[in-house]
Amino acid sequence: MKKIEIVANQAVEEDIVELLTELGYGESFTYQHPVFGRGKRGRREGSAIWPETNVMFLLYFDGSDVDSFLKSFRELKNRFPEEGIKCWIGDGLYETL
Secondary structure (H helix, E strand, O other): OEEEEEEEEHHHHHHHHHHHHHOOOOOOOEEEEEEOEEEOOEEEOOOOOOOOOEEEEEEEEOHHHHHHHHHHHHHHHHHOOOOOEEEEEEEOOOOOO
């Protein structure tokens, strides 16, 4: 099981949802908006001075799908080189309670 965390500029929110849908995860993620932060692409605070915000997606999937996901995610990042889009993948240990 793998855990994927995506933080990106709100401008690419729908593109990420489309990607997740194409990969079969369109109904299997947690989503949060707005997300505030600072990074190499600047501040995202939803304020008058820094009006943009980020979005965050969290999903879990079978580890065998990682390579396919990464290939598609890299293609998405390449389409939007000026937008902040980050992805972290780690072990998704979980227990259903």
